[in-house]
Amino acid sequence: MLDVAIRKPDGSSAIDWQHVGLRTAPPLPVAPALHTILPDGLRRGSTVSVAGSMSLLLALLGAASADGAWCALVGFPRISAEAAREYGVDLARLALVPEPGEGWTTAVGALLDAVDIVAARPPRSRGGLAPGDIRRLAARARSKDAVLVPYVIESAGWPGADVRLQARDGVWSGIGDGTGRLRARRVDVTAGGRGQAARTRSASLWLPADGGGVQPATSLAPVIDLAG
Amino acid sequence: MNTDPPSADQARRISIFCADWPVTTARIEAGLSDDAPIAVVTANHVVACSHAARAQGVRRGLRRREAQGRCPDLAILVRDESAEARTFEPVVAALEAIAPGVEITRPGLAAIGVRGPTRYFGGETGVLHALSRGVRGIPALGGADLLIGIADGSFAAEQAARRGVIVDPGGSPDFLNDLPIETLDPSGASPLIDLLRRLGIRTLGGFAALPARDVLARFGPTGTWAHRQAGGRDDRPLSARRPPVEFAVTLDLEPPVDRVDTITFSARGIAEEFVTDLAAHGLACTCLELQALSENGEETVRRWRHAGVLSTVDVLDRVRWQLEGWLSGAHRPTGGITRVRLVPIEAVPTGAHQGALWGGSGDEDERAARALARVQTLLGHGSVLAPVLDGGRDPGQRTRLVPWGDEPLPLRSPEQPWPGQLPAPAPSVLLDPPRPAQLLDSGRRPVRVTERGAMPGTPALFAMGGDTPVAVTSWAGPWPVDERWWSPEAARRVVRCQIVDVRGRAYLVTGTMPTDDQPPRWQVDAVYD
Numbered sequence: 020m021l022d023v024a025i026r027k028p029d030g031s032s033a034i035d036w037q038h039v040g041l042r043t044a045p046p047l048p049v050a051p052a053l054h055t056i057l058p059d060g061l062r063r064g065s066t067v068s069v070a071g072s073m074s075l076l077l078a079l080l081g082a083a084s085a086d087g088a089w090c091a092l093v094g095f096p097r098i099s100a101e102a103a104r105e106y107g108v109d110l111a112r113l114a115l116v117p118e119p120g121e122g123w124t125t126a127v128g129a130l131l132d133a134v135d136i137v138a139a140r141p142p143r144s145r146g147g148l149a150p151g152d153i154r155r156l157a158a159r160a161r162s163k164d165a166v167l168v169p170y171v172i173e174s175a176g177w178p179g180a181d182v183r184l185q186a187r188d189g190v191w192s193g194i195g196d197g198t199g200r201l202r203a204r205r206v207d208v209t210a211g212g213r214g215q216a217a218r219t220r221s222a223s224l225w226l227p228a229d230g231g232g233v234q235p236a237t238s239l240a241p242v243i244d245l246a247g
Numbered sequence: 248m249n250t251d252p253p254s255a256d257q258a259r260r261i262s263i264f265c266a267d268w269p270v271t272t273a274r275i276e277a278g279l280s281d282d283a284p285i286a287v288v289t290a291n292h293v294v295a296c297s298h299a300a301r302a303q304g305v306r307r308g309l310r311r312r313e314a315q316g317r318c319p320d321l322a323i324l325v326r327d328e329s330a331e332a333r334t335f336e337p338v339v340a341a342l343e344a345i346a347p348g349v350e351i352t353r354p355g356l357a358a359i360g361v362r363g364p365t366r367y368f369g370g371e372t373g374v375l376h377a378l379s380r381g382v383r384g385i386p387a388l389g390g391a392d393l394l395i396g397i398a399d400g401s402f403a404a405e406q407a408a409r410r411g412v413i414v415d416p417g418g419s420p421d422f423l424n425d426l427p428i429e430t431l432d433p434s435g436a437s438p439l440i441d442l443l444r445r446l447g448i449r450t451l452g453g454f455a456a457l458p459a460r461d462v463l464a465r466f467g468p469t470g471t472w473a474h475r476q477a478g479g480r481d482d483r484p485l486s487a488r489r490p491p492v493e494f495a496v497t498l499d500l501e502p503p504v505d506r507v508d509t510i511t512f513s514a515r516g517i518a519e520e521f522v523t524d525l526a527a528h529g530l531a532c533t534c535l536e537l538q539a540l541s542e543n544g545e546e547t548v549r550r551w552r553h554a555g556v557l558s559t560v561d562v563l564d565r566v567r568w569q570l571e572g573w574l575s576g577a578h579r580p581t582g583g584i585t586r587v588r589l590v591p592i593e594a595v596p597t598g599a600h601q602g603a604l605w606g607g608s609g610d611e612d613e614r615a616a617r618a619l620a621r622v623q624t625l626l627g628h629g630s631v632l633a634p635v636l637d638g639g640r641d642p643g644q645r646t647r648l649v650p651w652g653d654e655p656l657p658l659r660s661p662e663q664p665w666p667g668q669l670p671a672p673a674p675s676v677l678l679d680p681p682r683p684a685q686l687l688d689s690g691r692r693p694v695r696v697t698e699r700g701a702m703p704g705t706p707a708l709f710a711m712g713g714d715t716p717v718a719v720t721s722w723a724g725p726w727p728v729d730e731r732w733w734s735p736e737a738a739r740r741v742v743r744c745q746i747v748d749v750r751g752r753a754y755l756v757t758g759t760m761p762t763d764d765q766p767p768r769w770q771v772d773a774v775y776d
Contacts, residue, residue: 101636101645110634200669204775231673
């Protein structure tokens with residue numbers, strides 16, 4: 020009679036089962052290179068905002084998608100399927116809603132019902148979203164065990180995000196002055212947020228790495244001049 | 248179990264089959280003549296072709312390019328299922344004028360029981376006369392091939408109609424005996440048929456001769472159903488009882504609705520309830536009756552038969568087809584629709600056909616597909632897209648977006664080498680259409696491209712659109728692309744460059760090679776974001 024035992028004397032339930040279930044849902048995996056900034060993967064029910072780089076967003080989806088999660092991208096212009104695949108995204112489980120228009124909130128809400136990761140770029144035309152909509156979408160993600168990934172411009176941000184990922188402009192390598200080609204970009208990514216993510220973490224990543232995908236950028240040992 | 252089999256003439260059916268129905272409707276919509284070679288394609292594959300096209304070697308399942316190769320003057324038309332349902336409506340009405348209780352398998356194939364009308368018209372010949380008179384008067388059918396057949400059991404009747412023959416009462420098993428095993432699933436996609444063929448069973452008779460118990464043990468409920476069809480016993484289900492009426496579900500629409508997609512969307516819930524209710528009792532529906540009522544009291548009632556077991560999606564397809572036909576036909580209702588009701592007419596025990604108890608991975612896929620379909624209903628067709636990796640040299644060509652629900656097939660094979668394509672990493676954001684750009688040399692003049700694809704100047708400043716140009720830190724190229732020079736419309740002579748500006752952003756830009764002294768034009772095709 021577990022049901023009886025957890026009731027308080029006044030009859031109300033002592034444990035919110037909905038939330039017990041949420042905490043035990045296993046997180047979605049992330050690429051090994053992102054472990055330094057997201058050590059626990061993508062916690063289901065959380066909101067992870069991404070700013071600064073489309074590649075970072077695709078890299079975030081990659082491992083989860085390859086593991087069987089469904090992903091949807093709402094409000095993005097044309098994303099390259101090739102780049103998405105280089106980051107490990109399974110195109111058979113990826114859906115795009117490029118122009119939701121006025122139905123942005125409805126579309127994101129409906130997708131959160133059944134799609135594991137919903138990445139969404141807030142509309143710019145109406146001067147952003149109402150705070151109520153933002154709260155409602157976060158609550159929907161929490162109750163449906165989905166991950167909401169708003170893609171924001173750095174200044175605006177997404178109030179109430181559990182984790183905020185920010186990529187700074189990187190340095191390209193492999194390209195010279197009329198020679199070579201774009202091979203890899205070294206980007207510094209910082210993660211902040213609230214709760215467990217309150218401590219700011221940062222990592223240096225190859226995003227994209229040579230040949231596509233994401234790799235940790237190990238800092239090279241300093242060059243010491245031994246000639247003497 | 249009720250062992251009392253229905254009498255032979257109860258199961259006897261008259262079936263009407265319109266050959267190449269997708270072709271006929273597409274041809275009527277396109278206004279082509281009936282002897283033109285036509286192929287109807289879905290997702291780049293031929294799903295149906297006209298007689299003239301077949302005579303030249305076009306077959307179902309061919310790729311579009313291959314079909315065009317076999318028959319150069321082939322007209323390629325795109326399949327339109329709602330038009331198929333709409334155009335079939337007069338045929339159903341003609342059948343209904345003869346006897347109630349028309350069972351439609353899909354647009355292009357319908358059947359009625361023979362018993363009632365035989366008495367009224369005085370023999371089967373009388374029914375056939377009445378039917379051909381009724382069908383002849385349909386103007387929309389101009390030139391369509393219409394075949395009629397009579398046999399015991401709906402599967403045998405369908406096969407009889409495809410061949411235009413009348414099978415004697417009790418002769419169905421003999422009639423089916425020598426037909427090839429592929430008859431069970433003409434699309435050839437069924438793994439069961441493939442397996443049977445490899446086991447050396449090549450005719451329906453051979454399959455029907457196997458003991459039913461062994462077929463159930465080896466092939467499960469789907470195999471059993473196919474086995475019954477092959478033996479001409481498909482109209483006497485194991486438990487020959489009508490499912491109780493409480494499995495019927497009703498949807499009330501308030502206010503009345505007159506749009507097919509809105510009703511289909513609202514009907515999703517009851518369709519699901521309908522299928523799961525039956526499944527919970529170990530039953531699956533093989534024939535359902537769909538009733539719709541308008542606010543002014545008009546009604547449409549149709550029976551839909553399905554060769555296999557109806558799923559939620561199948562039920563919704565039938566709702567769409569029937570309402571499409573009703574709302575655009577000659578007897579269209581004067582008001583919106585207020586009620587939709589699904590009544591199971593025939594159900595078979597399913598055995599193992601039930602969703603997994605704890606919801607496996609397949610369940611999750613179905614949930615996601617449903618959510619996407621819902622968003623598509625909310626925002627309209629073409630709002631939800633699936634990305635496909637396509638073949639091509641440009642990053643823009645290598646990503647193709649197809650509407651959700653269409654088969655995501657590439658137009659060109661992405662596996663082929665495509666010499667001249669850019670090596671990985673691919674740019675993450677494509678610009679469609681490309682944005683104009685300014686690429687200036689140190690003297691703030693546009694960078695020129697020569698006839699042979701060389702760049703005499705060095706890019707120093709870059710801007711997308713009308714922005715203020717910023718310094719270029721590094722660049723690579725030019726890589727000339729001279730594509731499709733054999734075709735004047737599709738020919739393209741450009742050079743590609745990769746540009747990194749002072750803010751660290753990288754772009755893929757293309758510049759047109761000069762023709763007739765035009766100034767060079769630069770555009771941004773993609774961004775390495």
